[in-house]
Amino acid sequence: xxxxxxxxxxxxxxxxNGHAIAPSDSLIPSGDQTLLFTSAGMVQxxxxxxxxxxxxxxxxxxxxxxxxxSDIERVGLTARxxxxxxMLGNFSFGDYFKQExxxxxxxxxxxxxGLDPKRLYASIYEKDDEAFEIWRKIVPADRIIRLGEDSxxxxxxxxxxxxxxxxxxxxxxEKYSQDHKCxxxxxxxDRYLEVWNLVFTQFDRGADGxxxxxxxxNIDTGMGLExxxxxxxxxxSTFETDYFQDIIRETKKQIGEGSSVxxxxxxxxxxxxxxFLISDGVLPSNEGRGYILRRLLRRALRQGxxxxxxxxxLNKIVPVIVADMKVxxxxxSERESxxxxxxxxxxxxxxxxxxxxxxxxxxxxxKSTGQGVLKAPIGKIKLSGEKVFNxxxxxxxxxxxxxxxxxxxxGELDFSxxxxxxxxxxxxxxxxxxxxxxxEKEIIFHSQLSKKSGGNIFRGYETLETQSKxxxxxxxxxxxxxxxxxxxxxxxxxxxLSETPFYAESGGQVGDKGFISHPDDKFRVEVLxxxxxxxxxxxxxxxxxxGTVKTGDAARAVVDAASRAHIMRHHxxx
Ligand code: SER
Numbered sequence: 001x002x003x004x005x006x007x008x009x010x011x012x013x014x015x016x017n018g019h020a021i022a023p024s025d026s027l028i029p030s031g032d033q034t035l036l037f038t039s040a041g042m043v044q045x046x047x048x049x050x051x052x053x054x055x056x057x058x059x060x061x062x063x064x065x066x067x068x069x070s071d072i073e074r075v076g077l078t079a080r081x082x083x084x085x086x087m088l089g090n091f092s093f094g095d096y097f098k099q100e101x102x103x104x105x106x107x108x109x110x111x112x113x114g115l116d117p118k119r120l121y122a123s124i125y126e127k128d129d130e131a132f133e134i135w136r137k138i139v140p141a142d143r144i145i146r147l148g149e150d151s152x153x154x155x156x157x158x159x160x161x162x163x164x165x166x167x168x169x170x171x172x173x174e175k176y177s178q179d180h181k182c183x184x185x186x187x188x189x190d191r192y193l194e195v196w197n198l199v200f201t202q203f204d205r206g207a208d209g210x211x212x213x214x215x216x217x218n219i220d221t222g223m224g225l226e227x228x229x230x231x232x233x234x235x236x237s238t239f240e241t242d243y244f245q246d247i248i249r250e251t252k253k254q255i256g257e258g259s260s261v262x263x264x265x266x267x268x269x270x271x272x273x274x275x276f277l278i279s280d281g282v283l284p285s286n287e288g289r290g291y292i293l294r295r296l297l298r299r300a301l302r303q304g305x306x307x308x309x310x311x312x313x314l315n316k317i318v319p320v321i322v323a324d325m326k327v328x329x330x331x332x333s334e335r336e337s338x339x340x341x342x343x344x345x346x347x348x349x350x351x352x353x354x355x356x357x358x359x360x361x362x363x364x365x366x367k368s369t370g371q372g373v374l375k376a377p378i379g380k381i382k383l384s385g386e387k388v389f390n391x392x393x394x395x396x397x398x399x400x401x402x403x404x405x406x407x408x409x410x411g412e413l414d415f416s417x418x419x420x421x422x423x424x425x426x427x428x429x430x431x432x433x434x435x436x437x438x439x440e441k442e443i444i445f446h447s448q449l450s451k452k453s454g455g456n457i458f459r460g461y462e463t464l465e466t467q468s469k470x471x472x473x474x475x476x477x478x479x480x481x482x483x484x485x486x487x488x489x490x491x492x493x494x495x496x497l498s499e500t501p502f503y504a505e506s507g508g509q510v511g512d513k514g515f516i517s518h519p520d521d522k523f524r525v526e527v528l529x530x531x532x533x534x535x536x537x538x539x540x541x542x543x544x545x546x547g548t549v550k551t552g553d554a555a556r557a558v559v560d561a562a563s564r565a566h567i568m569r570h571h572x573x574x
Contacts, residue, residue, distance in 0.1 A: 001232055002242045006113070007063050007225060007328065010088045013108050014061035019090055022062040024329070027280045028289065034157060036289055037067040041089030042156070042201075042220040048093045049161040049201055051215045058095035063088050063225065065276055065329065069292055072299075076266040079190055079237030083296065084273035086225040094216025098166075101198050101219045102134050105168060109196070113232050119171040121145065121185040121192060125152040125164035131200070135166070145185050154199040154220075161201045161214065168196040170231045195231055196223040239265050243324045247272060250320045254313040255304040263303035270300035271314050271343075275321045278339045279331050283561055284346045295400055297343065298350050302401060305354055306408075312347035315340045345464060345561040349515070352524075357395030361402055364391075365409070377410035385419025393427055394545065445481045446533035449474075449496070455536035457499040460512070464501050464559040467519070470551050472496040474539075486550040487525070487542070495525065495540045495549065501559050502540055504532035514560040516542065516549075523547030527557075 001009070011021050025044035029035045035043065041064035047053045048060075064087045074081040092101070102122075109115045122139060124131040126146040135144045155162040169185045169192045176191040185192040201218040203211040229241045239248060247268040252259060255267065277293045284294040297314065304313050318340050326333040365374060368381050392398050397405075399420065406413040453471045474494035475484045487493050495516065505511035511530030517523065525542040533539055549555075 001113075001229075003225060003229055004327070006228055006232065007086070007088065009112050010108065010223075011061055011063060013112050014059075014090045014104070017059075017104060019059040019061040020057035022060045024062060024064045024086075027065055027067050027276055028282065034159065036292070037069075038064065039066055039068050040064070040156065040220075040222050041066070041087045042091065042161070042199075042222070045091055045093070045220075046160060048091070049214065049218050049220070050204060051094075055093055058093050059091065060093075061088075061090040063328070067273060067277070072295075075269050076262040079239070080193070080227065080230070082224075082226060082238055082269050082273075084269065084276055088223045088225055088228070089221050090219065091221070092219035094218060097217045097219060098131055098198075098200055099134055101200075101221060102131070102138070102166065105196055105198055105221065106138055109168065113228065115170060115231060121169040121171065123147045123152055123167045123169065123186060123194075125149070125166070128152075128164045128166070128200075131164070131166045147186055151186065154197065154201075155205060158209075159205050159207055161218070161220070162203050162205050162211070163199055163201040163218075165197055165199040167194045167198070169193060170195050172231065172234075193227060193231060195227055196221060239268065243272075243321075244268055246320050246324055247317060250317045254316055255307045255309045259303075259307050263307060267300045267303050267314070267317070270296040271317045272321050274300070274314070274343065275318050275332065275339055276329075278342050279329070279335045283342060294346065295398065297346050298354075298398065298401055299404070301347055301350050302354065302404070305351070310351065310355075312344050312351065314347055315344040318343060341464075342561045345558070349558070349560060352515075353395045353397060357391055357397030358405060360391050360395060361397065361405055365406065365411070374409055376408075378406070380412050380414050381406050382414045385416040385421070386423040388413075388415045389420045389423035389427070393424075443534060446537055446539070449483075450534050450537040453496060453537075456497055456538055458501075458503075458538060459499050460501045460503045460559065462501075464514075464561060466499050466501045466557050468497040468499045468516075468555045468557050470495060470549060470553045470555050471498055473549065473551055486548050487544050488548045489544050489546060492528075492541070492543045495527075495542045496537065497540070497555060497557055500530075500538050500540070500557055502527060502530040502538060502557065503559070504530045504538045512559045514558050516540065516555050516557045518547070518549075519554050519556050521546070523549040523553070525549055 015021050025038055027038050029038050029043050032043065032046065041062050045060065048055060066087045067084050069083055071081050072083055075083060109120065110117045120139065121143045122135045123145045124135065126148055132144060152165050154165045172191055172193055176189065178189050180189065182189055182191050199220040201220045202214055204214055205211055226238045226241055230238060235241060238244065248264050251264050251267045255263065274293055274296050282289045282293050284290055284297060300314055319336065322332045322336045362374060364383055364387060365378060365381055366372065369378055388399050388402060391402060403413045449472060456471065459466045473484050473487050474481050475487065502512040502514065514527045516525050516527060523544065524546040525544045527540045527542055529541040531539055531541065
């Protein structure tokens with residue numbers, strides 16, 4: 001059975017048993033501020049569980065797209081960890097409870113999915129005698145395991161619906177016990193794989209941590225589609241499932257047949273997650289959801305980079321993902337071309353900085369270890385929080401990637417997160433201060449500038465990148481904005497272009513960020529902010545990172561796709 005067939009079988013089975021089939025919700029939970037991403041099938045039903053809305057149905061089933069990033073570092077290292085996955089689930093809102101949930105779960109796995117009943121085990125919450133009695137009629141007592149609150153009491157976060165749970169595990173055989181003597185179900189090795197989690201959602205946990213009984217008893221179950229596929233088809237790893245085989249084939253084509261298993265897994269998982277995130281309206285940025293997306297893309301990109309792939313390639317894998325999954329998720333094909341474009345822009349931006357950032361970090365490591373040529377293991381590398389921020393700020397190599405570079409050399413990066421945050425806050429403040437002097441003097445200065453230059457043309461609604469020309473450069477001298485002929489590496493100032501794709505701050509929306517460079521790389525400047533000091537004039541506040549920029553120079557202006565979040569979101573919403 002392939003992925004599509006398994007998903008269909010599941011939904012048909014629960015449909016036949018009176019469940020309304022709910023479409024997957026977005027990865028951005030609709031109307032739920034407490035969660036960054038949809039992490040389980042039950043998220044879209046929170047209000048149903050809490051009895052906060054009138055119910056059109058009391059049983060539902062779904063296949064929900066989910067994202068969990070808590071184990072991001074383990075992706076690639078194990079056979080089963082993923083960030084994005086699909087979760088099959090059935091739900092009861094004050095309708096059926098433990099008896100039916102367990103019986104149907106068993107029937108589906110043994111009859112529909114064809115799993116060998118002798119290889120299935122059940123775990124229950126240690127105090128849940130009711131669940132024990134129900135399981136007892138299905139499997140011998142020695143295949144029912146009582147476990148503690150840690151593993152068998154499900155909560156979705158610090159607050160919200162929760163309750164004791166019962167997991168169904170599948171014994172994949174001794175060869176998966178790895179190198180240790182497996183104590184049995186409940187062990188974290190790959191042998192007894194947890195396939196399905198049946199949660200008996202009876203409580204609501206308040207902000208004070210207290211549990212209150214819900215007005216009704218509910219069922220919330222969740223089963224990873226990819227995991228179910230592994231056990232049905234007796235595969236070694238998630239990455240052997242049909243969808244992943246296609247993605248891995250394309251990844252090999254892009255970064256080389258001989259790439260490491262770890263890299264192939266990281267790339268294929270992360271680009272799949274990124275494709276779905278962008279199709280749900282997330283754009284790369286330095287904060288919140290956008291930061292997670294940026295991290296996934298950069299982490300994947302670096303895998304290619306370490307295998308010698310120094311040009312964008314992730315965007316070429318997107319169409320394979322869309323082709324496999326568009327029947328279930330039609331939003332993918334509707335947005336395919338913009339997903340590819342956003343991934344490619346992010347790749348170009350990241351590649352420009354990854355090399356120099358890595359070099360700078362390696363210099364720091366050399367200083368710290370005293371080694372001329374870096375040889376693993378390099379041990380603990382202590383850097384100041386300010387230095388780590390500095391590498392990020394100048395080269396865009398975020399702290400997590402810096403950690404991974406050190407980890408790849410079998411070392412551990414040690415720095416103060418507090419100092420890092422202080423340096424970040426300070427840099428943000430300085431950038432704003434350098435910019436925001438808009439007193440009367442500045443307004444007069446900019447009005448004159450606007451008249452003289454004839455203003456500039458805004459291209460940002462059609463494109464994120466334009467060829468343009470540097471019209472005016474401005475630097476603050478003696479506290480006054482002053483026109484200058486050039487800005488050198490390390491200097492900051494204002495840059496005005498003949499045409500620009502950069503969107504200026506207005507109506508509470510922040511201005512675009514990105515970079516402007518000479519077509520032959522004679523200079524490169526980072527755009528830290530974009531403002532409209534007077535109507536008709538868009539000014540970029542920049543820092544020169546390479547070469548010298550002069551008025552009259554040809555320029556290529558590229559907006560960081562992330563800073564377009566507001567416009568994209570608006571489009572998506574409409
Ligand atoms: N909410 C539970 C889980 O995520 C069951 O769906 O495991």
